Amino acid sequence: MLKTMKSQIARTLRAVAFAVAATVILPSFAANAAGIEARIIKNPNCGCCTMHGDYLRQHGFDVTITEDENVASLALMAGIPEDLQGCHLTMIDGYAVSGHVPVETILRMLEERPAISAITLPGMPMGSPGMGGIKEAPFEIFSLTDGKVEIYELR
Incomplete structure (x- = not known):
């Protein structure tokens, strides 16, 4: 007992x-x-980018969205090669974030402050925040620094 x-x-x-x-x-x-500014640059014809902005707002980010047909060129200038680009570019606290990167990954980056210039989730993977659909595999999120590409996180 x-x-x-x-x-x-x-x-x-x-x-x-x-x-x-x-x-x-x-x-x-x-x-x-809360209060962290996220500036999204998206193609005027893309709706999923706006949904990713809504997703970031739901998690406390202060989101502004700008439309620009040259998103790919801007991502290249941010150091993100064409084959690793997502469909929109977000500038957050000195970092470039390309594509539908989950908020947990963004917050991890902001907390750890790694010596990188960007993170990216290439393409438009189904099941990623703002895309809808069913996630079929872990998201491969890459970090970029001075042309060096590494897997930052599998989520």
């Missing part, structure tokens, strides 16, 4: 610890994006 009581107390303490951790960690995650 004493062993059963100790087990129940241990389970209760773990549940309380989890609840406290969730209360502290989850709100701070959303607060990390």
Whole structure:
């Protein structure tokens, strides 16, 4: 009986610890994006870019959207090769973010402040934020610095 009581107390303490951790960690995650400016540059004919902007707003970013038919050229100037570009370019706190990169990856980058110039999720993968559809494989998100390309995260 004493062993059963100790087990129940241990389970209760773990549940309380989890609840406290969730209360502290989850709100701070959303607060990390509060007030951070995200400037999206998109092609005037693309709607998914606007949906990605809405997604960023839902996570606390202060989003402005500019339309420009030269998104690919601007991404090249930001150091993102054509074959690694997403469909829009977002400038966030000194970094270029190309494509439908998930907010968790963006926040990780902003928190860690790596010595990179950009991150990119190439193309328009289904299931990515703002695209809709069903995610078929982990997203390969790349980092770029001075022409060097590395996998930044699989998400």
